[in-house]
Amino acid sequence: MNALVLGAGIFGVTGALELRRRGHRVQLLDPGPLPHPLAASTDLSKVVRLEYGADEEYTRMAERSLEGWREWNRTFGAPLFHETGVMFLRRTPVASGTFEGDSLALLRRRGHPIEHLSRDLIRARFPAWNADRYGDGIFNAAGGYVESGRVVERLLQLAVAEGVELCEGATFAALDLRGARVVGALTSDGRCFPADCVIAALGSWTPHALPFTSGWFRSSGMPVFHLRPDDPAPFVAERFPVFGADISSSGYYGFPMHPEAGVVKIANHGVGRAVHPSSADRVVGEGEIAALRAFLEETFPALARAQLVSTRVCVYCDTWDGHFWIARDPEREGLVLATGGSGHAYKFAPVLGGLIADAAEGRGQEKFRWRPEVRPERSEEAARKQSPA
Ligand SMILES: Cc1cc2nc3c(=O)[nH]c(=O)nc-3n(C[C@H](O)[C@H](O)[C@H](O)COP(=O)(O)OP(=O)(O)OC[C@H]3O[C@@H](n4cnc5c(N)ncnc54)[C@H](O)[C@@H]3O)c2cc1C
Numbered sequence: 001m002n003a004l005v006l007g008a009g010i011f012g013v014t015g016a017l018e019l020r021r022r023g024h025r026v027q028l029l030d031p032g033p034l035p036h037p038l039a040a041s042t043d044l045s046k047v048v049r050l051e052y053g054a055d056e057e058y059t060r061m062a063e064r065s066l067e068g069w070r071e072w073n074r075t076f077g078a079p080l081f082h083e084t085g086v087m088f089l090r091r092t093p094v095a096s097g098t099f100e101g102d103s104l105a106l107l108r109r110r111g112h113p114i115e116h117l118s119r120d121l122i123r124a125r126f127p128a129w130n131a132d133r134y135g136d137g138i139f140n141a142a143g144g145y146v147e148s149g150r151v152v153e154r155l156l157q158l159a160v161a162e163g164v165e166l167c168e169g170a171t172f173a174a175l176d177l178r179g180a181r182v183v184g185a186l187t188s189d190g191r192c193f194p195a196d197c198v199i200a201a202l203g204s205w206t207p208h209a210l211p212f213t214s215g216w217f218r219s220s221g222m223p224v225f226h227l228r229p230d231d232p233a234p235f236v237a238e239r240f241p242v243f244g245a246d247i248s249s250s251g252y253y254g255f256p257m258h259p260e261a262g263v264v265k266i267a268n269h270g271v272g273r274a275v276h277p278s279s280a281d282r283v284v285g286e287g288e289i290a291a292l293r294a295f296l297e298e299t300f301p302a303l304a305r306a307q308l309v310s311t312r313v314c315v316y317c318d319t320w321d322g323h324f325w326i327a328r329d330p331e332r333e334g335l336v337l338a339t340g341g342s343g344h345a346y347k348f349a350p351v352l353g354g355l356i357a358d359a360a361e362g363r364g365q366e367k368f369r370w371r372p373e374v375r376p377e378r379s380e381e382a383a384r385k386q387s388p389a
Pocket residue numbers: 006007008009010011012029030031032035036038039040041042045046047048170171172173201202203204205209222223224267314315316338339340341342343344345346347348389
């Protein structure tokens with residue numbers, strides 16, 4: 001097969017690499033520079049976790065991905081996955097029906113030694129937390145965070161070394177159609193790239209670059225904050241692993257002190273706001289900063305007045321049900337969409353390429369199928385129910 005992959009974020013690069021490894025000719029297009037500074041995948045860190053509530057399919061995929069991250073640490077030449085452990089704390093009990101309670105039950109059933117934390121344990125082991133408020137939670141020593149921008153960089157090197165033809169500086173403009181058959185793509189500078197299969201891995205650019213998809217996807221911006229604590233000691237990974245703080249209601253999650261950048265990253269997963277990924281409107285607002293300060297005051301008092309070093313609006317591609325969309329277009333033969341998921345795909349990088357190559361070869365997975373019947377429902381409550389980070 002002659003495959004053309006549009007977009008070199010984590011979906012595009014893993015898909016391109018896997019298709020090449022299966023013997024196909026692969027061209028990978030991106031406007032660049034790579035990793036693209038506005039791409040969702042280009043970031044200091046992304047959460048890698050097994051916790052997926054009661055969803056056994058994602059949990060199984062996360063287990064396979066975790067093994068993949070450990071393997072990549074062994075083969076990449078630099079350990080870009082940091083297994084700090086992951087904790088989810090609550091102000092109310094970890095009960096059945098909550099994200100934390102369901103994750104605890106499912107992961108224990110699958111043989112993972114998850115700890116159920118009491119208030120006293122939280123106070124003793126995780127001193128940055130306000131244990132007067134957060135008195136219940138779970139801790140999993142498996143999982144942590146990955147240096148996501150650096151991983152994309154490394155995968156691009158591998159892809160090129162293994163024969164993927166990388167076309168940096170090429171911006172997809174339109175599908176080349178013969179009737180209902182996609183026979184390639186045209187770029188904004190007038191070039192034509194013929195292909196048997198075009199895989200659109202355009203992240204949050206998808207509904208803009210392919211307007212017929214705009215009823216199914218939305219590009220949403222979420223605020224990200226980098227803070228520098230006065231005293232870094234309580235925020236090192238051993239005492240401050242990757243966390244979610246009442247994640248289903250507050251949306252806040254974060255990372256330990258980054259060893260090189262020297263900052264604690266905290267982000268919010270919520271309904272977000274519709275924003276074009278290339279727009280100049282990607283600026284965190286005063287209201288978002290005030291909300292962060294209020295959250296810090298009651299959660300990590302030592303961070304409440306910490307210097308806010310930088311902020312960023314990260315834009316992801318929302319699907320209305322929160323699941324990925326990795327499937328062949330039934331109406332445009334030769335087109336595959338590989339995107340979506342409302343902000344939790346990065347951790348699956350070690351298995352994404354296989355899912356994308358399977359779809360291109362006609363063996364897509366049911367959960368990520370073509371599903372225009374899923375209707376828009378985007379309330380704060382619906383967003384919180386979807387998987388965070
Ligand atoms: C704030 C935030 C926090 C997140 N946290 C986590 C987390 O902790 N854990 C986790 O698992 N996931 C997380 N995610 C989700 C994860 O980042 C995304 O699911 C994933 O990175 C999406 O990858 P992608 O390849 O689809 O898109 P992107 O990484 O955005 O890549 C899209 C690519 O398409 C290219 N492109 C754009 N236009 C064109 C064009 N016309 N022609 C060719 N190429 C084009 C862009 O240059 C870019 O390189 C988070 C997302 C956000 C926004």
